[in-house]
Amino acid sequence: MAHAATHDHDHHGAPKGFFQRWVMSTNHKDIGTLYLIFSLTMFFIGGAFAMVIRAELFKPGMQLVQPYFFNEMTTMHALVMIFGAIMPSFVGLANWMIPLMVGAPDMALPRMNNLSFWIMPFAFILLLSTLFMPGGGPAGGWTMYPPLSLQGESIAYTIFAVHLMGISSIMGAINIIATILNMRAPGMDLLKMPVFVWSWLITAFLLIAVMPVLAGAVTMLLTDKYFHTNFFNAAGGGDPVLFQHIFWFFGHPEVYIMILPAFGIISEIIPTFARKPIFGYRAMVFAIASIAFLSFIVWAHHMFAVGLPMGAEIFFMYATMLIAVPTGVKVFNWVSTMWGGSMTFETPMLFSIAFVILFTIGGFSGLMLALAPADFQYHDTYFVVAHFHYVLVTGAAFSIMAAAYYWLPKWSGNMYSETWGKIHFWSSVISVNVLFFPQHFLGLAGMPRRIPDYNVAFANFNMISSIGGFWFGASQLIFLGVVIHCVFFSKKKAADRSWEGAKGLEWTVPSPAPFHTFDVPPVIHDDELAHGNTEH
Amino acid sequence: MTSGGIGRSVSAWAALAFALFGGTAWANPEPNQLNMTKGAAEWSPYAMHMVALWVCVVIGIVVFGAMFIAMFRFRKSRGAVAEKWSHSTKLEVVWTVLPVIILIFLAHLATGGLTSFADTTKSEMTIKVTGFQWKWRYDYVDYKGKSVDQVGFMSKLEETSDRTRQLKSNLDPDKIKVDGYNTYLLDVDKPLVVPVGTKIRFVIVGGDVIHSWWVPALGWKMDAIPGIVNSAWTNIKEPGVYRGQCAELCGQDHGFMPIVVKAVPKAEFEQWLATQEDEAKIQKAAQTAQTVPAQAPQG
Ligand code: HEM
Ligand SMILES: [Cu+2]
Ligand SMILES: [Cu+2]
Numbered sequence: 001m002a003h004a005a006t007h008d009h010d011h012h013g014a015p016k017g018f019f020q021r022w023v024m025s026t027n028h029k030d031i032g033t034l035y036l037i038f039s040l041t042m043f044f045i046g047g048a049f050a051m052v053i054r055a056e057l058f059k060p061g062m063q064l065v066q067p068y069f070f071n072e073m074t075t076m077h078a079l080v081m082i083f084g085a086i087m088p089s090f091v092g093l094a095n096w097m098i099p100l101m102v103g104a105p106d107m108a109l110p111r112m113n114n115l116s117f118w119i120m121p122f123a124f125i126l127l128l129s130t131l132f133m134p135g136g137g138p139a140g141g142w143t144m145y146p147p148l149s150l151q152g153e154s155i156a157y158t159i160f161a162v163h164l165m166g167i168s169s170i171m172g173a174i175n176i177i178a179t180i181l182n183m184r185a186p187g188m189d190l191l192k193m194p195v196f197v198w199s200w201l202i203t204a205f206l207l208i209a210v211m212p213v214l215a216g217a218v219t220m221l222l223t224d225k226y227f228h229t230n231f232f233n234a235a236g237g238g239d240p241v242l243f244q245h246i247f248w249f250f251g252h253p254e255v256y257i258m259i260l261p262a263f264g265i266i267s268e269i270i271p272t273f274a275r276k277p278i279f280g281y282r283a284m285v286f287a288i289a290s291i292a293f294l295s296f297i298v299w300a301h302h303m304f305a306v307g308l309p310m311g312a313e314i315f316f317m318y319a320t321m322l323i324a325v326p327t328g329v330k331v332f333n334w335v336s337t338m339w340g341g342s343m344t345f346e347t348p349m350l351f352s353i354a355f356v357i358l359f360t361i362g363g364f365s366g367l368m369l370a371l372a373p374a375d376f377q378y379h380d381t382y383f384v385v386a387h388f389h390y391v392l393v394t395g396a397a398f399s400i401m402a403a404a405y406y407w408l409p410k411w412s413g414n415m416y417s418e419t420w421g422k423i424h425f426w427s428s429v430i431s432v433n434v435l436f437f438p439q440h441f442l443g444l445a446g447m448p449r450r451i452p453d454y455n456v457a458f459a460n461f462n463m464i465s466s467i468g469g470f471w472f473g474a475s476q477l478i479f480l481g482v483v484i485h486c487v488f489f490s491k492k493k494a495a496d497r498s499w500e501g502a503k504g505l506e507w508t509v510p511s512p513a514p515f516h517t518f519d520v521p522p523v524i525h526d527d528e529l530a531h532g533n534t535e536h
Numbered sequence: 537m538t539s540g541g542i543g544r545s546v547s548a549w550a551a552l553a554f555a556l557f558g559g560t561a562w563a564n565p566e567p568n569q570l571n572m573t574k575g576a577a578e579w580s581p582y583a584m585h586m587v588a589l590w591v592c593v594v595i596g597i598v599v600f601g602a603m604f605i606a607m608f609r610f611r612k613s614r615g616a617v618a619e620k621w622s623h624s625t626k627l628e629v630v631w632t633v634l635p636v637i638i639l640i641f642l643a644h645l646a647t648g649g650l651t652s653f654a655d656t657t658k659s660e661m662t663i664k665v666t667g668f669q670w671k672w673r674y675d676y677v678d679y680k681g682k683s684v685d686q687v688g689f690m691s692k693l694e695e696t697s698d699r700t701r702q703l704k705s706n707l708d709p710d711k712i713k714v715d716g717y718n719t720y721l722l723d724v725d726k727p728l729v730v731p732v733g734t735k736i737r738f739v740i741v742g743g744d745v746i747h748s749w750w751v752p753a754l755g756w757k758m759d760a761i762p763g764i765v766n767s768a769w770t771n772i773k774e775p776g777v778y779r780g781q782c783a784e785l786c787g788q789d790h791g792f793m794p795i796v797v798k799a800v801p802k803a804e805f806e807q808w809l810a811t812q813e814d815e816a817k818i819q820k821a822a823q824t825a826q827t828v829p830a831q832a833p834q835g
Contacts, residue, residue, distance in 0.1 A: 060709040060720060062701055068788040141785045147762060148745040148787060234763020240746060241761060274610070277622040305748060305783075306759045307740075307766035310654040317646060321639045325632060332631045335599060338606040340619035345611075353607070357600055364592035371588055371642060373649030374581040376756035377572055380748060380783040445569035446752040448783045451791030453701055456709055456718040457565035501618075 014515045023118070026110035028095045029513060031117050033411070035092025036404075038120060040480070042084030043397075045128070047473050049077035054469035057462050062453050070452035071139035072131065078142035079158075082258065083165045084124055086392065089400045090261040091116075091172045094200045097407065098176060100506040100513060101194045103185025103522045108178035109171075116171035123164035130154035141450060143251070144218065146232040146243050150225045159218045166211040173204035173211075180204075185505070187524035191285075192531050194504055195278065198285045199264030202292045206253045206260070209296075214250040217243060241306050248299035256295040259359075259391060260288055262399030263330060266352050268504070269406050270334055271530060273349035274341030275501035279333045281531050287326035287333075294323045304375045313372045320370035324363065331360050346499070347421030351402035354429045355395060362390030365440065380450075383443025389436045394429075401428075401479065408486050409494030413512030416486035424482055427475040434468030503530040563753040564717065564779045573752050576778060576799070578735075578771040579653055580755040584645050591638060653756065656769045659737035663728070664688075667740075667747030667760035667782065670789035674728045677739070679809060686816040687809065693792050694723040701792060722779040727796035731805035732772045740766045745787065751780030751797055759784055772799040 014030070015021045025031055052073045056064045065073070095113065099106055107113050130137040135153030138144070149155055180201045184193070193201075221243070223229040230236025232243045263284075271278045278284060300308060300316040308316075334356050343349070365387040369375050378384060401424075408416050438461035443449075447458045454462065494511040508528065509517045526532030563576050574582045610616045662677035668690075675688035693701075697720055700707040709720040730736055740749055742760040750757030753776075758768045772778075780795040800808070 061705070061707075062703045064703075066703055066788070067791065071785070071788060071790075139788070145746060145785075148785065151745070151787065234761075239763065240742075241764060275612070275618040276620075279622050279624075280628055281622070283628055305757050306761065307764065310650055313650055314647060317650075318643055321643055324639060325635050328635045329628070329632060331599060332627075335603050335606065336624075336627070337622075338603065338610065340621065341606070341610045342612045342616045342618040343607065343610050344613070345607075353603070357603065360596070360599065364596060367592060367642075368585065368588045371581075371584060371646040371649075373646055373653060373756075374585045374588060376653070376758075377581055377585070377752065379757060380750075441568075441570045444572040446565045446573070446780070448750070448781050448791075450785045451781070453721060453791050455565060455720050455722050457567045457569065460568055 024114070026106075026114050027515060028099050028107045028110070028113065029411075029515065031107075031113050032092045032094075032096030034117050035088050035095060035120075038117070039085050039087075039089035039092060039400075040483075042080050042088070042124065043476070044480075046077050046080035046085055047476065049073045049080065050469065051473055053077065054466040056452055057454070058466040059463060060454060060456050060459050065452070067452045068136065068139055071141075071450065072137040074450050075138045075141055076128070076131065079127060079138075080124070081392075082142065082254075083162075084120075086258045086396050086400070087165075087169065088120060090200075090203075090258070090396075091169075091176075093196075093261065093265070093400070093403050093407075094172075094176050096411065097506060098179055098197055098200060099183070100410075100509065100517060101197050101504055102180060102183060102188050103505050103518050103524065104179055104183035105516065105518045107175050108183055109175045112171050113175055116168045116175065119164050119168040123161045123168065126157055126164070127161035130157045133157075143244075143247060144221065145247075146221060146224065146240055149221060150232075155225055156222060159222045162218050163215055166215045169207050170211050173207035176200055176204040177208075185518065185521040185524055187526075188505075188529075191282070192526070192529055194264070194530055195267035195281070195284055195288075196261070196264030199260045199267075199288050202288050203257050203260045206257050206292055206295070210250040210253045210257075213246060214254075217246040217250065220246075241303070244303050244306060245299065248302045249296075251302065252299045253292075253295045255388070255391070256291060258396045260292065262355070262359075262396050263288060265399045265403045265406075266334065266355055268530070269348050269352040269402055270337050270356075272406075272499050272501045272503070273346060273352075274338050274343050276337060276341035277530065279336035279339075280329075283329055284333055287329045290326045291323060294319060294326070298323060301370060301372075301375070304372045305379045317370060317372045321367065324367050324370070327363055331356060331363070344500075346405075346418060347416075347425055348402045348406035350422065350425045350429075351398050351405065354425070355398045355402065358390055358394030358398070358429075358432075362387055362395055365390065378443060380448055381443035382439040382447045382449055385449050386436050386439035386443060389439070393436070394432055398428075404479075404483065406499075407506075408483065409498035410506060410509075410511050410513055412487045412490075413494055413510075414486050414490035415492040415494050415498070416482050416490065420478060420482045420485070424475060424478040427478060428472060431468050431471035431475055435465055435472050436468070438462075438464050438468075503528065505529070563774075563776055564722070565752075575755045576753040576772055576774050576776060577755055578773060579649075579769075581649055582755070584642075584649055587645060588642060591642065595638075653768070656737050656767050659735045659769055661731070661734055662737045662739060663730070664739045664741070665749050665760065666743045667749065667786070667793075668743040669745060669787050670782075670793040672724075672728075672747075672749070672782075672793065672795060673743070676809065676812075684809065685813050686820065687812040689726050691724045691726045691728060691796070693721070693794060694719075694725050697721050697723060698792070719779070721792060722781070722794050722796070724794055724796045727777070727798040729798045729800060729805060729808050730772065731802045732775050732799045733802060734805075735769060735771045737767055737769050740768065746784050747782050747786045747793070748784035749780075749795060750783040751778050751795055753778040753780075754797070757783045772797075775799050775801055 138152050138158045140149035220231040224231055230238040232238045232240050298320045301320040369378050442461050496511050497507040572585050661679045664675040664677050666673040671690050671692035673690050676684040696712050712720040740758050740760045742762040747760040748757050754770045758766050778797045782793045
């Protein structure tokens with residue numbers, strides 16, 4: 001099949017000028033790279049905020065920052081990590097890999113692709129600039145609950161930044177849907193697509209469904225603050241809880257936007273290194289779709305303590321518990337994929353295995369949180385903080401790192417240093433547990449979240465957690481080093497099929513993937529695809 | 537090591553194991569506490585929490601156990617050859633249905649917990665809780681069917697904690713103790729006094745932004761929202777001092793608005809309430825006395 005992969009000779013290559021190539025880019029690979037560099041940058045900025053938080057929480061007493069600044073840090077950390085690090089990196093992976101995986105020459109809407117990337121830096125400059133303003137940055141939490149968030153002076157900046165991010169996400173999602181539905185090479189049936197492509201197709205629909213809802217919610221905040229409306233102002237007949245309903249109608253699908261592509265990535269990597277097809281391909285796709293559907297009817301599990309009527313609590317509790325079923329199916333299927341395989345443990349596989357175990361731990365705490373009466377205790381404590389960091393850091397972020405190690409050879413044409421990759425892995429996986437596992441104990445013992453100081457009873461686990469935090473933060477510098485070394489200095493060339501057990505169209509093009517691929521649609525042989533045989 | 541030393545270390549370990557698996561009746565956070573408190577009130581989610589925790593632990597052992605076996609047995613370096621199968625309807629049905637059954641069992645327990653929590657009827661006393669930035673207000677509304685006259689007060693972070701928690705105060709949080717128990721950030725100037733063995737209904741509202749009233753030993757938290765009146769109940773079994781904190785981000789001093797509930801025997805409570813009512817009357821009389829002379833010439 002490789003013969004059909006590239007026809008670079010009858011096509012222009014990458015533009016020579018820096019500005020031409022990167023700022024004006026319409027090439028899915030370059031835009032993918034831009035997204036990935038941007039999100040890595042944001043990962044370090046958001047990480048720096050987390051270091052401030054953990055440093056202040058290192059021991060009881062206020063040593064470093066004022067409480068208000070501490071709140072700015074928790075708010076900004078979350079906004080930067082969610083909208084700046086996790087989401088754009090998945091979009092970057094989609095840009096790079098979806099056309100390569102479905103045999104398309106580029107994304108369906110290349111100019112819009114450029115726009116949707118270049119909005120992001122402006123959105124984040126707007127958001128981050130608030131930290132240098134007299135009134136300070138947003139400090140009401142990433143959830144922006146009124147009336148508190150309306151007390152902040154920078155709320156307008158935050159809102160416009162959120163609008164820009166939303167526009168960018170929606171354009172990205174439209175592009176991904178258009179590419180997947182229209183640009184597949186002949187023979188790439190929907191049910192032969194890689195699970196990663198499926199996961200992004202479904203995620204893109206979630207994005208289009210909920211980003212406008214968020215935009216609506218924050219616009220109502222804006223008019224409440226500056227135009228005397230009373231959507232959320234009780235004194236004017238409004239309802240503060242209404243905001244929470246709207247926010248979480250966006251917010252819960254949002255958390256799945258950050259994990260479904262991760263499911264896709266893990267479903268690519270585990271079969272490769274187990275050298276065995278994924279177990280239950282159709283069940284995997286169906287599980288993603290049903291999780292996506294259920295994610296729309298569980299939002300009030302974030303609001304069990306706002307005083308909902310009992311009927312509502314029961315409904316949202318049952319619906320939330322139901323999500324555990326398709327999530328369980330995915331975990332069982334990954335384990336079954338490994339069972340009977342012939343496994344090797346390169347860095348991408350190590351991150352994927354850690355993902356399965358640690359994400360499942362996050363799922364367990366999720367199940368416990370779903371039980372409304374128990375959530376009356378857990379809610380807004382460090383137990384919740386532990387839950388969402390297990391699903392987001394050892395879930396979403398680990399999957400992104402796994403993906404980076406997995407596809408770096410294809411992107412750069414070089415192999416990364418396996419030794420340093422493994423050092424990065426072990427350092428990260430140990431430190432992340434030192435960082436987050438004790439937070440379960442803190443929450444159960446009664447430590448609320450979003451507080452800058454605490455009783456002496458919480459001192460030991462906070463200190464352990466902070467040490468884990470600094471260690472985890474430092475470990476990510478290894479990652480940066482490995483990536484830079486791989487791209488610019490590695491002498492070890494990557495084969496086209498960089499991994500022995502790798503299947504799928506992306507491995508049929510040269511490494512590094514040339515500027516243009518699949519100008520002529522490839523001729524697809526089913527046995528070269530991971531899911532060419534739709535029986536499984 | 538002396539036998540006393542061994543005995544001590546054994547009992548220390550036993551305490552740790554107990555904390556891990558058995559839980560204790562700790563009412564307030566203890567150093568190195570691992571688990572949720574059993575609470576001091578009639579309603580407690582502790583049992584459900586433990587059931588859910590054990591369900592997760594067992595499933596975890598099975599799933600992670602299978603993974604580790606797979607990682608050991610099916611390594612290429614041990615000469616494992618990949619099999620070709622990728623499908624098993626029987627297995628897939630089993631691991632869809634089995635979780636559903638477990639979930640139905642958990643849902644049944646949780647529904648019971650919710651139903652009993654939602655039932656605020658037959659309460660013998662009502663207290664109104666109002667959250668402000670950054671203190672709580674308590675108003676006694678009625679007790680044993682009689683309305684309470686003008687007993688209400690603000691309750692805020694006690695002063696030594698407040699001084700110690702200032703940035704770079706260089707004061708030592710370890711030193712703030714009441715009865716040998718560290719109360720840094722967990723003590724107030726005026727606690728809420730309630731009787732034990734009494735079903736108390738709380739009416740909870742927000743005065744400015746949203747707060748959340750949470751005392752772990754009572755087993756729940758409830759948001760204090762402007763414009764919305766929430767209710768919840770408790771029936772404390774043991775006299776004691778139960779400490780908690782605001783649980784909803786409410787601005788810069790969110791971490792510094794603790795809650796202290798002092799549960800006392802009924803007789804003691806009634807006496808306390810009577811004193812408070814008298815004081816309120818005296819105060820009111822004093823106020824009227826101040827205003828009456830001013831009006832006197834007209835009369
Ligand atoms: C088995 C699946 C899951 C269940 C049953 C579940 C359940 C819950 C519940 C009930 C809460 C509310 C806790 C509280 O505030 O009291 C919560 C919070 C949260 N969950 Fe999950 N969850 C699951 C998976 C996930 C995943 C996959 C993600 C993201 C990748 C996620 C991210 C979050 C986040 C970010 C929050 C906290 C939001 C906030 O208050 O700031 N969860 N989860
Ligand atoms: Cu949710
Ligand atoms: Cu608060």
